[in-house]
Amino acid sequence: MSNFANTLQTGHTNARRGLTLPMIGAVGLALLLGGCGKTANNSIEEEAATAQRLQRVGTVELKIATAGGAPKTGEQAFQAQCAACHASGALGSPKFGDAAAWAPRIGAGLAALTNSALKGKNSMPPQAGGALSDLEVSRAAAYMANAGGAKFAEPKGE
Numbered sequence: 658m659s660n661f662a663n664t665l666q667t668g669h670t671n672a673r674r675g676l677t678l679p680m681i682g683a684v685g686l687a688l689l690l691g692g693c694g695k696t697a698n699n700s701i702e703e704e705a706a707t708a709q710r711l712q713r714v715g716t717v718e719l720k721i722a723t724a725g726g727a728p729k730t731g732e733q734a735f736q737a738q739c740a741a742c743h744a745s746g747a748l749g750s751p752k753f754g755d756a757a758a759w760a761p762r763i764g765a766g767l768a769a770l771t772n773s774a775l776k777g778k779n780s781m782p783p784q785a786g787g788a789l790s791d792l793e794v795s796r797a798a799a800y801m802a803n804a805g806g807a808k809f810a811e812p813k814g815e
């Protein structure tokens with residue numbers, strides 16, 4: 658009887674181990690993939706950021722000319738709509754400027770982060786809960802990710 662119970666218990670333990678190993682593998686793979694994405698993104702985004710810095714003098718004039726109808730910058734969009742949750746980390750959102758909270762997300766790339774904000778994710782509603790354009794949402798996502806340690810260039814409009 659006690660042998661039978663032992664067998665049952667051992668079987669149970671093995672089943673649990675069997676589950677745990679693939680899970681560790683999946684997490685490791687996710688970290689690995691995330692790491693690769695980050696390296697590739699950074700070099701491209703850094704080049705874009707440098708190009709943007711060089712263009713900045715010319716851009717200022719344009720912005721003044723189109724003020725009013727121009728899409729919001731990342732900072733403006735963030736203040737208008739994202740700060741409501743992300744300034745304090747409300748509802749479990751990654752807090753603005755919290756590098757530890759943003760690091761694992763940044764690896765997914767700006768397109769994936771923007772997609773989460775546009776489609777919604779868990780407690781974050783679609784379009785990040787407001788009336789910003791897709792461009793403005795992506796700029797706000799870049800702005801927030803950058804404050805958390807990323808180096809994404811602010812997405813440009815057409």
Ligand code: HEC
Pocket residue numbers: 734735738739740741742743747748749750751762765769770771773774778779780781782784785786789793794795797798801
């Ligand atoms: C109503 C609260 C709320 C508002 C407003 C909000 N967010 Fe979020 N956001 C969240 C929460 C909660 C999460 C965490 C989702 C998760 O990973 O479970 C999140 C996560 C994110 C992420 C990480 C997504 C990922 O894939 O890891 C990005 C990027 C983001 N928000 C961008 C934005 C932007 C840009 C805005 C404004 C345009 C915004 N959020 C407005 C609640 C909000």
